[in-house]
Amino acid sequence: xxxxxxxxxxxxxxxxxxxxxxxxxxxxxxxxxxxxxxxxxxxxxxxxxxxxxxxxxxxxxxxxxxxxxxxxxxxxxxxxxxxxxxxxxxxxxxxxxxxxxxxxxxxxxxxxxxxxxxxxxxxxxxxxxxxxxxxxxxxxxxxxxxxxxxxxxxxxxxxxxxxxxxxxxxxxxxxxxxxxxxxxxxxxxxxxxxxxxxxxxxxxxxxxxxxxxxxxxxxxxxxxxxxxxxxxxxxxxxxxxxxxxxxxxxxxxxxxxxxxxxxxxxxxxxxxxxxxxxxxxxxxxxxxxxxxxxxxxxxxxxxxxxxxxxxxxxxxxxxxxxxxxxxxxxxxxxxxxxxxxxxxxxxxxxxxxxxxxxxxxxxxxxxxxxxxxxxxxxxxxxxxxxxxxxxxxxxxxxxxxxxxxxxxxxxxxxxxxxxxxxxxxxxxxxxxxxxxxxxxxxxxxxxxxxxxxxxxxxxxxxxxxxxxxxxxxxxxxxxxxxxxxxxxxxxxxxxxxxxxxxxxxxxxxxxxxxxxxxxxxxxxxxxxxxxxxxxxxxxxxxxxxxxxxxxxxxxxxxxxxxxxxxxxxxxxxxxxxxxxxxxxxxxxxxxxxxxxxxxxxxxxxxxxxxxxxxxxxxxxxxxxxxxxxxxxxxxxxxxxxxxxxxxxxxxxxxxxxxxxxxxxxxxxxxxxxxxxxxxxxxxxxxxxxxxxxxxxxxxxxxxxxxxxxxxxxxxxxxxxxxxxxxxxxxxxxxxxxxxxxxxxxxxxxxx
Numbered sequence: 001x002x003x004x005x006x007x008x009x010x011x012x013x014x015x016x017x018x019x020x021x022x023x024x025x026x027x028x029x030x031x032x033x034x035x036x037x038x039x040x041x042x043x044x045x046x047x048x049x050x051x052x053x054x055x056x057x058x059x060x061x062x063x064x065x066x067x068x069x070x071x072x073x074x075x076x077x078x079x080x081x082x083x084x085x086x087x088x089x090x091x092x093x094x095x096x097x098x099x100x101x102x103x104x105x106x107x108x109x110x111x112x113x114x115x116x117x118x119x120x121x122x123x124x125x126x127x128x129x130x131x132x133x134x135x136x137x138x139x140x141x142x143x144x145x146x147x148x149x150x151x152x153x154x155x156x157x158x159x160x161x162x163x164x165x166x167x168x169x170x171x172x173x174x175x176x177x178x179x180x181x182x183x184x185x186x187x188x189x190x191x192x193x194x195x196x197x198x199x200x201x202x203x204x205x206x207x208x209x210x211x212x213x214x215x216x217x218x219x220x221x222x223x224x225x226x227x228x229x230x231x232x233x234x235x236x237x238x239x240x241x242x243x244x245x246x247x248x249x250x251x252x253x254x255x256x257x258x259x260x261x262x263x264x265x266x267x268x269x270x271x272x273x274x275x276x277x278x279x280x281x282x283x284x285x286x287x288x289x290x291x292x293x294x295x296x297x298x299x300x301x302x303x304x305x306x307x308x309x310x311x312x313x314x315x316x317x318x319x320x321x322x323x324x325x326x327x328x329x330x331x332x333x334x335x336x337x338x339x340x341x342x343x344x345x346x347x348x349x350x351x352x353x354x355x356x357x358x359x360x361x362x363x364x365x366x367x368x369x370x371x372x373x374x375x376x377x378x379x380x381x382x383x384x385x386x387x388x389x390x391x392x393x394x395x396x397x398x399x400x401x402x403x404x405x406x407x408x409x410x411x412x413x414x415x416x417x418x419x420x421x422x423x424x425x426x427x428x429x430x431x432x433x434x435x436x437x438x439x440x441x442x443x444x445x446x447x448x449x450x451x452x453x454x455x456x457x458x459x460x461x462x463x464x465x466x467x468x469x470x471x472x473x474x475x476x477x478x479x480x481x482x483x484x485x486x487x488x489x490x491x492x493x494x495x496x497x498x499x500x501x502x503x504x505x506x507x508x509x510x511x512x513x514x515x516x517x518x519x520x521x522x523x524x525x526x527x528x529x530x531x532x533x534x535x536x537x538x539x540x541x542x543x544x545x546x547x548x549x550x551x552x553x554x555x556x557x558x559x560x561x562x563x564x565x566x567x568x569x570x571x572x573x574x575x576x577x578x579x580x581x582x583x584x585x586x587x588x589x590x591x592x593x594x595x596x597x598x599x600x601x602x603x604x605x606x607x608x609x610x611x612x613x614x615x616x617x618x619x620x621x622x623x624x625x626x627x628x629x630x631x632x633x634x635x636x637x638x639x640x641x642x643x644x645x646x647x648x649x650x651x652x653x654x655x656x657x658x659x660x661x662x663x664x665x666x667x668x669x670x671x672x673x674x675x676x677x678x679x680x681x682x683x684x685x686x687x688x689x690x691x692x693x694x695x696x697x698x699x700x701x702x703x704x705x706x707x708x709x710x711x712x713x714x715x716x717x718x719x720x721x722x723x724x725x726x727x728x729x730x731x732x733x734x735x736x737x738x739x740x741x742x743x744x745x746x747x748x749x750x751x
Contacts, residue, residue: 118264130349135173135273150444173273242366272491278322332512351651362420468494515539541575589738597621623722
């Protein structure tokens with residue numbers, strides 16, 4: 001992720017735009033011609049899976065054709081997927097897209113956590129849209145083999161040292177509304193007890209209800225007293241200073257603004273909640289609350305109604321519990337384990353377990369490494385990770401003395417890792433940096449990131465193998481340790497996690513520098529045999545290592561979702577395109593898409609928390625929440641095609657599949673617009689909006705006078721309006737997509 005630059009309004013007359021550019025396979029022949037590097041693969045011929053017959057709809061229910069012009073668009077273009085051919089059925093009441101035909105009934109969504117008073121005043125993250133609640137836990141454990149990476153040093157110490165691994169787990173959970181309620185409900189165990197003893201007195205007593213809750217939660221385990229974690233990692237003030245340092249901006253105002261607006265923002269997830277058993281199981285043998293309520297006519301007269309089959313025993317219920325596919329997420333420069341919580345939580349709400357890494361390679365804004373005891377392998381590095389300007393202000397030896405101070409006669413049990421600026425090339429992320437990327441540092445960081453991912457996978461394997469208690473014992477994110485919550489892992493029922501993870505066919509996913517990390521993981525097949533596909537979110541192409549041999553070429557399915565801001569960065573576009581073509585040449589399906597009107601931070605929580613700054617400074621055109629939706633729906637569609645069916649069969653019927661974002665129709669007209677291409681100075685950093693004030697004023701007035709019906713909505717029914725709304729079906733450009741026969745899962749579902 002390129003560090004922010006000083007923002008100055010571009011000169012509107014400095015660039016002459018052409019309205020469109022045809023996606024031809026040839027490059028421009030002259031230097032002055034309009035860039036045409038974003039283009040579509042010539043192989044885009046498979047169609048959207050056919051749907052079962054729809055139930056009868058009211059005659060007045062409108063249908064919106066994808067190919068129709070949208071009144072709020074600056075001009076009309078068509079998307080290659082389903083353009084002018086398919087329809088979106090909408091609700092007559094709201095105009096929102098209806099549920100796909102293969103999902104019966106209205107979409108079920110988990111109850112959203114209630115917003116706090118501070119969140120109502122300042123910034124809040126949107127609730128997740130999936131049918132499952134989301135749980136959250138943090139793990140930091142010592143690595144199996146502490147070691148250093150590269151010979152890079154700062155002040156005589158190695159700059160890249162792996163002592164512990166830290167990651168957060170977003171997972172489907174049982175929310176507070178799913179815990180036992182204090183109602184006159186006869187549970188199966190109570191029925192058996194009362195019927196066996198013949199004593200029905202006190203069956204609705206408080207003691208009986210308490211016993212039921214203890215039986216359900218396993219004593220103190222379970223969802224008693226659930227809380228929500230904060231979005232800013234602890235210690236929050238220090239984290240704000242870390243972001244100011246990363247952005248190369250004054251610490252006091254930036255840290256103060258972050259603290260005032262986001263210090264009390266919480267994730268829409270429950271800390272240490274009980275792992276969900278999966279989607280509700282239908283059938284008369286499932287004696288849930290509703291079935292038991294139907295079992296007696298009123299609270300005074302007990303009438304038991306038994307189903308045609310006996311209730312399943314505990315072993316049968318344990319066997320029916322869902323097993324979840326796993327995604328490992330790698331953050332970009334300046335990121336952390338919570339910066340992408342919206343996307344990670346969304347995927348968890350649809351039935352995935354997402355391990356969000358917090359890398360300690362100097363690519364994050366600020367993180368803390370706890371030490372285990374006084375092990376010499378885990379001693380503090382005393383690293384100088386300041387920017388070049390700060391480093392020049394102090395003498396190196398004085399800095400070493402300052403960092404080696406002892407606390408109460410002992411060394412500090414932790415050390416801090418700030419963003420590591422490359423020496424003499426601090427802005428190596430900028431497209432026009434004459435020195436280019438600091439490949440020595442970036443390759444070493446990717447090597448360390450790969451090692452951290454392997455350690456995280458090992459810990460997930462321990463949890464899945466029934467060693468959760470040992471993981472909890474060794475966990476360093478507990479009360480009293482730096483950056484830790486006082487709750488630690490209290491409340492986690494590790495027996496629930498045994499055998500609940502699919503640890504083969506794991507998905508690797510990352511944004512920006514994390515996308516470059518994902519590409520390298522896909523190359524190292526012998527080290528990551530358990531990774532079966534990869535997802536690149538606006539990957540940083542110049543930092544991607546090249547394949548050094550035929551064995552290291554990518555041969556696994558890949559999905560690359562880019563922003564329009566990065567699409568105009570030609571070198572970056574070509575590097576990502578080559579990655580996708582590399583997989584395509586190996587005979588595996590690959591996709592490359594661009595979300596129109598989006599900028600580089602569209603996949604991160606910053607876009608959702610600070611939408612006005614994104615619009616005014618980075619010139620984002622798409623609604624940030626809609627951009628998140630497009631990311632998530634594209635990922636789900638990709639995983640539906642590439643994961644084994646048994647990994648998602650229990651969940652995929654609840655996945656949004658209304659548009660077919662990755663499918664492409666043969667012969668469809670395809671055009672990429674360069675209307676918002678920025679000046680060369682601002683390439684990759686932001687977009688350019690011609691006649692910006694006029695466009696903002698006109699669109700605001702048009703929405704007030706005649707709001708469009710072809711605008712997607714959030715879970716509460718509010719329209720997700722952006723500065724420019726292209727309408728459903730015209731929001732994504734698909735540059736590369738596979739043939740129909742290359743994706744057997746799609747073909748089978750269509751049949």
